[in-house]
Amino acid sequence: MEISILLIPVMFLLNSIISGFFINKLEKNKFDVIVNILPLFGLLLSIYLVTIFTLYEQSVLTYKLYPWINIEYFSANIGYLIDQMSSVMIFVVCSISFFVHIYSTGYMTFDKDYSRFFSYISFFTFAMLLLVMSDNFIQMFIGWEGVGLASYLLIGFWHSKASAISANLKAFLVNRIGDLFFIIGVVIIFSIFNSFNFSVIFDEINYLKDPNDLANLELACLFLFIGAMAKSAQIPLHIWLPDSMEGPTPISALIHAATMVTAGIFLIIRLSPIYEVSTYTMDTILIIGAITSLLLGIVGIYQNDIKKVIAYSTISQLGYMICILGAGFYAASFFHLFTHAFFKALLFLSAGAVIISMHHEQDIRKMGNLRAYLPITYKCFLIGTLCLVGFPLTSGFFSKDLILISLYNDDNFLSLFSYVILVIGTFVTSMYSFRLLFLVFHGDERFKGQKITEQGLSMLIPLVILSVLAVISGACINFFLELNIYSTENKNISYSGILDFILHGILSSYFVYFDSFLDIKKIIFRRKTLFKIIVSLLERFYLL
Template structure:
């Protein structure tokens, strides 16, 4: 396991080589370096994982060097391997490698080919630093690294100003969450005197028991807000849909295996802090539930194929937050892994559709594609089925329904109606997911062809999709038990459900499945049988208002524009001429005025000079007399 550091070193070296070579490298050489670096990182992860299991799954920490030392704070560059970090490493490097392979095909002919892969490699390296860090200072370095890379990749097509604005928006909104995370780090260091994660978790209960409860409360809240920024949860969710401005492989990497999973990882890694504040956990579950409904409604009316998938990502992240808020950490983490498989499949498949349709992204300008690109159609059916948790054959069925069942169980075990209510919110979310997913499939692959599509070829195109397709089926579900074993060794608790409640939980899960299937039926009826009445309703006054509301994702962007952006712009305008500087300019004005007044008195007239002296003498005499009298 001494080779653990190589998992980070390989993509970092790939980034450095590509930055140095940049314009001098051919596309083939850039692809070999970029894809090869992640491939080597993935192979190292497998090697490290096999050794970890063979040696009894004992935690391992690799100290490289001390980062800095200031007044007792001396965080190290040290990587910690346990079941949770191994799961994250496997997901990041494995799915990331497949996305890199696909990107080598997708980005052919694009300007900045080497630049693209340099950013891609740095992104993976930063994410690996985040999940392997043994202290929160190093974790924060990786946290900021993925934020920087997201800005570079979302704004990759920087010649279009709209893409630049989308990158700035993503960077700014996630930075708000980063500020909250930084506050949490300050509070933790104040209480524990260290940022070492293992030390904090080992002493959390003892240390925080002797301080006011508000301290633990605010630490948990700040950690959650930091996680919400990266994982696009209300109120910091507005950046995610606009992140579609980047190339499609970027969307797959950000929204499947890397950046958006950072928030889930942070909460699960620091679960010992959150469990001291059950009210915060309930709040996390509620916010996750609200986010999944808001995102589900928004996805119903989008016309851009990538924005539909973006809102579905936000919705699935809501399920994960609902799970960890209900202390079903293992269920949330397994859904995170399953989501990485089927969402990467859907995003890469959407990229194939976009290329086949000559960069068209409006689903209503496609249609009839199942005959032109049947393999991509199969990928969408399996990936969409996993997203909608179609029973028995998709990985989403085994992950999402487990979340709903455990949330329902938590309500029964703790006698808290809020969790049972959240279960029903999750069921409604599953219903919406089925509708918008199969709406997408029906509109794009059935009906009349509106844009001529050409066939797609190349092993770097179909092989990543084929592997992800297989992992999105029950083959991916076979990983559930190994994942649970890994997480148990990492001290990530499982939700223990009493045998007496098992039948109720199974009934609740089956109920969610049937409602999801009804959603598929509704999608078919609405977009095939009742297509004409639907079009008439959308043109009505009520229909237009509802669609506008859903399309704008309930107007959070407009609200933030009103509350934050416009006041900031007004203040910037008022301060544009620097009023402080203007105040200091009074001094030269006074000097200049005095100089002007004095210079105008230089007339050369003896009479004026004599009268002035006499007048001044009289004034001076009067002042002296007044002083004597006083």
């Protein structure tokens, strides 16, 4: 068991080294086979691991590989902490990464830096796995910084473009702000518990009685949350994520579905015993998540770049996860992270297939009726869209509805306030999601003289598999409700009645964007006085 766990991140680290330095001169067919073997082994090992921890209910497993720092005042070990939550997260990271590897063999075919791209995405996966498996703050921070470094390299992958350099610099600077607060928070926690080890801190938290220590712990939790805000793109530290679309589309899928932005969510869930004694910070988390989910969803309606619409949907959905964390329902947040990973990867990779088929055109106003040319991609994109809006019987319906009903049943005014905001957000989500679907795949063709065809199997097979996973992942709801995460009392599940809002959003998108095609700015300024005010405010505060 111990060897199997250690091999999972090692597979991706080796793949990064091999693809970057040893097989980069091979012909493409041989390179493609070799570069996908180790990620496949990593995925199979993660399936074995999650099976042991879920079906056979393996208890928490910790392992100290060797002492890394050992001085008079403290020690830090290289090791891992594996429980049900981290085993599921490892599976999510490995599965999305593997599909991105396969997909990229088709998407990046003609790129001159083909091998460098695979080296970067394998390292990205390794860093995220290191973060997820960590049993102490020091090791987690190394993974945290590794993820940031990899995202910097991948966002600026096409470094000859000035816009790519600007985007990766923005991501780097914003995340350094978050990292500074992360470090301060960790230092404060060490001053209280004299340890960086999670198990030691969690054991001692219940015996913490000193008012000064409790006040310092509250401050530490707030600083750590600011670090999570930068990684998970919450207002006002969200500004780097839309610009990250300058990188290749496969890496957008990896960043938005399984790495980077989910790191902040995972951090708060991992530290849930600490956050449970930090009341004011939890309220702050609740409100910031709710506001982010609604405002950035509205911004998504404003976008015309196919990737940026999906990017803003990511920020909005992360707001849902952050919001419910603030209410103390960690399992609900983790369930939405799980389902979101599959349908968001599906949407981005489908968008990539559209972009390649449209000869790298990303403006949705220059598309239309692509379902006639890309039937498989259309069906996959439709499934991803239905999951995103939370249509009944899709995975997004189960996970999003669990968040809403948990907020509704919570005995807290702020939770009820957030519930109202998120329900309005479901209407907004339906608006921008089906606006995107209608303008890209329906209506009149707004392009001329282009040969549009489906992409090859290396790109279509991951889409089909992700479509299946996006639908069936909602069936895991009972597992997540029973997940052993420190949480407030579980509430009974019922359905929140958001279907009306979803249908109204779909119908509104149809009549506004499909029945008569209009520019979004004209719609906002001619028909919606309220939208005019909102857009003005968003521009004033640099959200647009």
